[in-house]
Amino acid sequence: MALDRPLRSVLYIPGSKPRALDKARGLPVDAVIFDLEDAVSLEEKESARATLADALAEGGYGPRLKIVRINGFDTEWGRDDAQAAKDMGADAILLPKVNSPADLDALAEITGDTPLWAMMETPLGMINAPAIAAHAKLQGMVMGTNDLAKELQTRFRPDRLPLQTGLGLCLLAAKAHGCAIVDGVYNAFKDEDGLKIECDQGRDMGFDGKTLIHPAQVDIANAAFSPSEDEIDLARRQITAFEEVEASGQGVAVVDGRIVENLHIVTARETLAKADAIAAMAKG
Numbered sequence: 033m034a035l036d037r038p039l040r041s042v043l044y045i046p047g048s049k050p051r052a053l054d055k056a057r058g059l060p061v062d063a064v065i066f067d068l069e070d071a072v073s074l075e076e077k078e079s080a081r082a083t084l085a086d087a088l089a090e091g092g093y094g095p096r097l098k099i100v101r102i103n104g105f106d107t108e109w110g111r112d113d114a115q116a117a118k119d120m121g122a123d124a125i126l127l128p129k130v131n132s133p134a135d136l137d138a139l140a141e142i143t144g145d146t147p148l149w150a151m152m153e154t155p156l157g158m159i160n161a162p163a164i165a166a167h168a169k170l171q172g173m174v175m176g177t178n179d180l181a182k183e184l185q186t187r188f189r190p191d192r193l194p195l196q197t198g199l200g201l202c203l204l205a206a207k208a209h210g211c212a213i214v215d216g217v218y219n220a221f222k223d224e225d226g227l228k229i230e231c232d233q234g235r236d237m238g239f240d241g242k243t244l245i246h247p248a249q250v251d252i253a254n255a256a257f258s259p260s261e262d263e264i265d266l267a268r269r270q271i272t273a274f275e276e277v278e279a280s281g282q283g284v285a286v287v288d289g290r291i292v293e294n295l296h297i298v299t300a301r302e303t304l305a306k307a308d309a310i311a312a313m314a315k316g
């Protein structure tokens with residue numbers, strides 16, 4: 033299921049925190065994950081559902097994609113969360129710890145036609161990523177790098193070497209089946225330099241954006257996952273140069289000493305379309 037919109041910044045908001053739920057209405061994020069799972073204490077699981085329903089009923093989230101992360105079906109809250117998320121009119125419902133397409137089937141029995149997202153954060157999920165990405169209701173994947181690191185018993189490394197196999201498997205699966213995919217969170221939310229490095233790595237790998245845990249992370253993610261002025265300028269020059277050679281019956285142009293063929297023009301047009309979509313999003 034394709035989703036053609038910017039997803040540079042995807043902010044988790046605890047469903048139990050009214051101040052944070054309100055704050056998000058004014059933040060320049062492309063999407064929000066309203067969380068009922070890990071960000072909510074056991075004592076608040078039931079009340080968070082009601083707090084979140086009130087916030088979504090009040091509205092004010094504008095063009096931001098509204099995704100509700102429910103608790104897993106192996107918990108006492110999962111099924112009621114799924115029903116509540118559907119009733120709240122969420123744009124999509126995010127299921128944690130998806131191991132196989134059967135997990136999404138079970139959710140879809142409750143949520144019907146609402147698009148689904150999958151947390152990719154278990155070893156089985158990595159192995160089954162192609163089948164999960166192929167699910168008819170799946171719109172997007174979210175990397176759960178904290179849970180994945182826990183399951184793999186890895187140590188934190190700035191280059192995320194121990195997670196690269198999983199990140200790569202999920203990226204390949206998402207791209208093969210045309211669903212969105214956003215990178216995991218950067219836990220040290222006051223470390224701007226570290227976040228920028230990880231955002232740049234995720235952008236270079238092909239992620240659509242990054243999940244975030246604090247408003248201070250938003251601008252860094254938006255910048256990293258937006259086409260830069262240089263990229264936009266290059267895309268325009270590539271298109272112009274290619275149209276000129278095409279008009280003279282040739283298939284290869286040269287820009288800045290590099291060849292430009294039809295496939296590069298596809299990327300150039302995508303770059304310009306993304307820049308336009310981001311500008312439209314900013315206008316609200």
Ligand SMILES: CC(C)(COP(=O)(O)OP(=O)(O)OC[C@H]1O[C@@H](n2cnc3c(N)ncnc32)[C@H](O)[C@@H]1OP(=O)(O)O)[C@@H](O)C(=O)NCCC(=O)NCCSC(=O)C[C@H](O)C(=O)O
Nearest residue numbers: 044045046051052055056070071176177178179245246247
């Ligand atoms: C990390 C935090 C606990 C920090 O909270 P706090 O100390 O209150 O931060 P600040 O005082 O700096 O907050 C300043 C204002 O910003 C608002 N705020 C804070 N966080 C958010 C947010 N996420 N969304 C919207 N607004 C937010 C505060 O309310 C303050 O507002 P105001 O008072 O009006 O000025 C906290 O940031 C937090 O709880 N973050 C979310 C944590 C979370 O969602 N965790 C779960 C997702 S991560 C995960 O599960 C990953 C995955 O599953 C995996 O396996 O990897």
Ligand SMILES: [Mg+2]
Nearest residue numbers: 153176178179
């Ligand atoms: Mg997790």
